[in-house]
Amino acid sequence: MTLAPRLDLRQSQSLVMTPQLQQAIKLLALSNLEIEAFVAGELEKNPLLEAGGTDDFAPPADGVDRAAEQHDLRAETGDADQLIGQGLGAADSPLDVDYGAETFIDDGPGDRMAGAIGSGGGMDMLSGGSGEAPDFDSFANPEQGLQEHLMDQARSALSGMDLMIAAQLIGQIDEAGYLEANLLETAHGMGVPLYRIEQVLGVIHGFDPTGVGARSLSECLALQAKEADRYDPCMAKLLANLDLLARGALPQLRRICGVDEEDMADMIRELRGYDPKPGLRFSSESAAPVTPDLFVRPTREGWAIEVNSATLPRVLINRTYYVELASGPQDRTSKAWLADCLASANWLVKALDQRQKTIVKVASEIVRQQEDFFRKGVEHLKPLTLKAVADAIQMHESTVSRVTSNKYLSCPRGLYELKYFFTSGVAAAGGEGAVSAEAVKSHIKALIAAETADAILSDDTLVDLLRAKGMDIARRTVAKYREAMGIGSSVQRRRQKALRGQAA
Structure with missing residues (x-):
């Protein structure tokens, strides 16, 4: 075999994903609010893009295919860019349709939300149509935080080096009000005696809220007991043995504290009135509301599925500006840049439209397969997999996974993440069909909620009750579902x- 250079011709196939295709796939996994941020960045980079109004893409109610109508018109009169360049832009009638007229549907949840935000009557809609202005105090800055509240008290009670020590300690108090600092390390770091650190901490313990600056739950409750003048030797022993109280070892606690059942019940009732996390009342963090991406509502024909147009960004291509730039003097680099901008703008509009259609298609199949849930409740939720939906709509399983990520659906039963409808199944007792794991959890929760103090249900009893309802489930599965819902065992619940009962 000789070694020599030669040329070979080979034929092969490979799948290559363009950057635009990769970006289109990423858009599927984004929520409407994340899409809005993405589009805002594209608007800054591409001069041919501009934000559209709330009614720019309203669907026609007459069933006419506007895209086909526009294509036929262009075939007769020429492309829109050519019309604009010739001063005949008015001939492109679809661009001048009055989308605010009654020709288009405007009665869906998304339309009402978009109208409340974008129309002049939005203030009335926010106030419930009563004509009263909204409460602008709810939009004000958050209230004073815990550390600022403590520092205001420290400035009034301390000065000099003690104030510096207090600031150092307050800076290491977490949002629940507990001190995370090591006093000995703090003393060495600041070059002061340990007793002085402890003295300043004692002053902080007297600040509002009571119990702040504690280093453990026992110390936090002890500070509150002292404030309420209930810190006697029996209460001190009870607070020193909170682990026994958590396990429900009441006889052992009574022997340690030297009290009878009545006194023990009174002490437990007192502890229940204390705040184990006193700092949380000053927390400035508010839970961010979840905005639905889809609306599902019942109609006479079935279920109507609508994309939330209030949060869905709309983009338009400014073809007038494109014609002006294209008709002006420009070199090869400028022409290439303008062509790239136009191609990018066209791709973005198509990608957003395709994303919307894909989301509606996947959601429609979910609603179809889980119709019993929407009509009757979580007990009728069926087992469902991504593959089942993907096969039904002839899409890849990964596409369905991306579409259902970070998307929320609003229906008459509440707000649900699309992933919620995909659950594993439990075999039915009759051997036919299966029951969703969420439905089983709902039944377990309902059974435990209905139990009485003298009739606590064990896991074996729950298995028998569930099998009587047609759910063939093992005891370990019941225990797994119970623990996943944060429900204790029968011994703990008893x-x-x-x-x-004693604290009541």
């Missing part, structure tokens, strides 16, 4: 009910 002790908790006993504690509630």
